[in-house]
Amino acid sequence: MAVRTPDPDPEELPDEPRLPSDLGASGLGAVPGGSSNPAWLSDFELEAARRRLPMLYVEAVPVRIDGVGQVTDVGILLRATSVGEITRTIVSGRVRYGETVRDALFRHLENDLGPMAFPLLPPSPVPFTVAEYFPLPGVTAFHDDRQHAVSLAFVVPVTGTCEPRQDALEVTWMSPAEAASDALSAEMEGGRGSLVRLALASVGALR
Amino acid sequence: MAVRTPDPDPEELPDEPRLPSDLGASGLGAVPGGSSNPAWLSDFELEAARRRLPMLYVEAVPVRIDGVGQVTDVGILLRATSVGEITRTIVSGRVRYGETVRDALFRHLENDLGPMAFPLLPPSPVPFTVAEYFPLPGVTAFHDDRQHAVSLAFVVPVTGTCEPRQDALEVTWMSPAEAASDALSAEMEGGRGSLVRLALASVGALR
Amino acid sequence: MAVRTPDPDPEELPDEPRLPSDLGASGLGAVPGGSSNPAWLSDFELEAARRRLPMLYVEAVPVRIDGVGQVTDVGILLRATSVGEITRTIVSGRVRYGETVRDALFRHLENDLGPMAFPLLPPSPVPFTVAEYFPLPGVTAFHDDRQHAVSLAFVVPVTGTCEPRQDALEVTWMSPAEAASDALSAEMEGGRGSLVRLALASVGALR
Amino acid sequence: MAVRTPDPDPEELPDEPRLPSDLGASGLGAVPGGSSNPAWLSDFELEAARRRLPMLYVEAVPVRIDGVGQVTDVGILLRATSVGEITRTIVSGRVRYGETVRDALFRHLENDLGPMAFPLLPPSPVPFTVAEYFPLPGVTAFHDDRQHAVSLAFVVPVTGTCEPRQDALEVTWMSPAEAASDALSAEMEGGRGSLVRLALASVGALR
Secondary structure, rough: OOOOOOOOOOOOOHHHHOOOOOOOOOOOOOOOOOOOOOOOHHHHHHHHOOOOOOEEEEEEEEEEEOOOOOOOEEEEEEEEEOOOOEEEEOOOEEEOOOOOOHHHHHHHHHHHHHOOOOOOOOOOOOEEEEEEOOOOOOOOOOOOOOOOEEEEEEEEOOOOOOOOOOOEEEEEEEHHHOOOOOOOHHHHHHHHHHHHHHHHHHHHOOO | OOOOOOOOOOOOOOOOOOOOOOOOOOOOOOOOOOOOOOOOHHHHHHHHOOOOOEEEEEEEEEEOOOHHHHHEEEEEEEEEEEOOOOEEEEEEEEEEOOOHHHHHHHHHHHHHHHOOOEEEOOOOOOOOEEEEEEOOOOOOOOOOOOOOOEEEEEEEEEEOOOOOOEEEEEEEEOOOOHHHHHHHHHEEEEHHHHEEEEEEEEHOOOO | OOOOOOOOOOOOOOOOOOOOOOOOOOOOOOOOOOOOOOOOOOOOHHHHHHHOOEEEEEEEEEEOOOOOOOOEEEEEEEEEOOOEEEEOEEEEOOOOOOOOHHHHHHHHHHHHOOOOOOOOOOOOOOOOEEEEEEEEOOOOEEEOOOOOOOEEEEEEOOOOOOOOOEEEEEEEEEEEHHHHHHHHHEEHHHHHHHHHHHHHHOOOOOO | OOOOOOOOOOOOOOOOOOOOOOOOOOOOOOOOOOHHHHOOOOOHHHHHHHHHOOOEEEEEEEEEEOOOOEEEEEEEEEEOOOOOOOEEEEEEEEEEOEEEEHHHHHHHHHHHHHHOEEOOOOOOOOOOOEEEEEEEOOOOOOOOOOOOOOEEEEEEOOOOOOOOOOOOOEEEOOOOHOOOOOHHHHHEEHHHHHHHHHHHHHOOOOO
C-alpha cells in the first residue's frame, strides 16, 4: 500500500502566492508553457522538488475541549486515497512559499474541516512535536513514500461543526482512549497513530 | 513598598474544598474554635504555612488573539493594594487543596476578570514558565515579601468582556510592544514585568 | 496496596532551609519540643500540612541519550516501600521551603541515583508535564493516598554511573518501547506508568 | 545592507545525501552537466528553489550552563558577510534532503563552533520557537532578502571549546543581560536579536 502525506492542494495554483513577489521570470526549473507567475509551482515542478528538498508541512489534531480546557474528544478524518482506499488521518498540508505557518494551518483546517469548524488556533507558534517523514520507513516513526516532509504538529480545539471538503470524507469524534488505541493506530497512514498519541500526551490526555 | 503576591481569596473559606475528603479532625495545627471542616485553613494557619512550605500558585496573562491565533492585545490589571497603592499585575492566585490546576486557573480568571470574560483555557497543562517567588529579592526575577510561591504561568485568550471583581480595579488592553516596555515593567509588582515578557516570548510576540 | 509518592526525605530536617530567613518562633502549628529552626517541619507537622495544602513536587525520568540527543534508554527505579513491597518508580521528591525547583531536582536526582550519576539538568524551567496527584483515584491519571501533590516532571539525561542511595534499590535501563509497555506500566505506582509515557512522548520517543 | 540567512554550506555538494535514494536522473530542473547524484542541488538550482518553496532551517543559540542547568553565558558569533561586513549572528543552516533535524543541528553546530565544542543536543525535538524569515521585512520579526525560510530554533548547551570554522570569525560569550540588550540586538542580522531574546525567555533568563 502506498503511504503518502495527503496533498490536499489540487487547486493549489490559483490561490497560491500571498506574496506575489518581485521574482524574475526564471523560476525553479521553469517549464515551457508553465504558469505565468514564477512563484507558482507546476505539478511537475513540485514533484521534482519533493525529491530534492525537505518539504515543510503543518498538521493539526482537532479536539473538543470542556470549559477548563481539558480535551474530551479527538477528531479523526476518514479519507479516500487516490487509489480508492479508505484510511484515517488528521489535518495535514504543505506550507506554501510566502505563507505563514499560522495561515497554512488555518487554510488546511478549513479545507479539511469545512468553513464552519471555527478552529481556535493556539497563540504559541511552538508545535507539540516536529514529525519527520522520510521516504524510507524506519528512520523515524513517520514515513511518506513520496517525499521528505517535516511537519509542525499542533493540537487545535474546534468549536463549530465539521463538514469536510475535498477528499476528507468525514470526521469521527472519539474519546482520547479510543484515539490512542492500537486498533486506531493501525488504521492510520504514515505513522500518524504515533502522532495522535504524542498530541494526546502533550495535553496530558494519554494514559 | 511591600511587594506581595495578590491573595484574591478573602472568601476562601466558604467554597474551599472540592474534595470534602475523609480527613480526621486534627488538621494542620488546628486552632481551637476553628472551622469545622478540617481541610479549611484559617487565615492564621495559612499565614503560618506560608512561612514553612512553598505555596502553589497559578497565574495568567490574558490576551486577545486574531483569527489565526496571533496575540494582538495584552490585558494588564490595575489593582489597589491593601495599603491603598495602585499597582499593575496579572491574574494570580493560590491553588487550593483538592483543586486541579485548571479549576484554580478558571476560578482566578473569573475572580479577576468577571464572569463575562469567557477565557479559553489551553488544552495543554504545561505552563509557559514556572515563576519562583522568594521572600528574599534577587534569588530569581520574582519576589514576594510574604511567602515562597511557585507559580505555573499561562497565556489565556479571552473572548468576552472583562469586568474585574474583587480588588482588581480595571483591565487595560495594550499592544504587545507596550506590555513589554520598561515603563510598564517598572509599574508591575514582584517582577511580573518579566513574567509578561516571558509570556509574550512564548507566543512569539516579543521583539 | 497503599500507593504513595515516595518521600525520600528521612534526613529532611538537618539540611532543610537554604533561606535561614527571619521567621519568628511560631511556625505552622509548632509542636512543643520541636526543632529550634522555625522553618523546619517536624514529621508530624508535615503530615498535617499534607492534608491541607497541595504539596509541590519535582519528578525526573532519567534517560541516556546518543550524540545527537536522541533518547536510547530510560532509567526506572526499583524501590522497596515502607511495608516491604517492591515497586517501580522514577526520581521524585518534595520541593522545600526556600529551595529552587532546580536545586530540588538536583537534590532528588543525587539522592535517588547517587553522586556519580552526573545528571544534565535542562536549561528550561518548563516541565514536560504537570502531574496532579490526588488522594482520591480517578480525578486524574495520578494518585497518592497520602496527599494532594502537584509535580513538575522533567526528562533528565544522565551521563555517569547510577548507584542508588536511600530506599531506591537499583536502576534498570530499558529501551523506550519497554519503558512504555503496559507490562511496565502495571508495575509502577501512582500512575507513573502514564508519566513515563508522557516523558517519552515529549522527546518524540513514543510510538 | 543585504540581510541574509547565513548559508554555511559551501561544501554542500560532496557530503550531502545521507539517503542515497533511488531517484531518477531528472531532478528539480536538473541542469546539463550537473552533479551525477540527482539528490544534490547545484547552486543554481538551490537559488531557484529559494524563490519557490519555504526552506527549512535549524538555528541554535549556544549557551553555557551551571551545575543545575541555569544559563550563565550566551555565545554570539561574529561573522563576515560575503561583502566583507561584520555582523553578529547565531548558529544557523539549512536542513538537507534526507537529513534529520537533529543531524542538521549537529552538523551546523560543528561547522560554526568547531569539533571541540561538544554541544549537548536536547532530548526534545520541539524548538523553543519557530522563526519565519520572509524576503519582505515586517511580515514577522525576521527577514531574509534571499528566501522564505522557516527555522526551528533551539538552545544548546556547549561544554567544550569553541573554535569557529568557515566564515564565523569568533564566538563571544556574554551574560544573558548583555545578550538581551538593545545594543547587541541592533548588531544582529535578520531579526536574530529577537530570536536571542526568545531563547533567553524560554530558559527563564530574560528579565
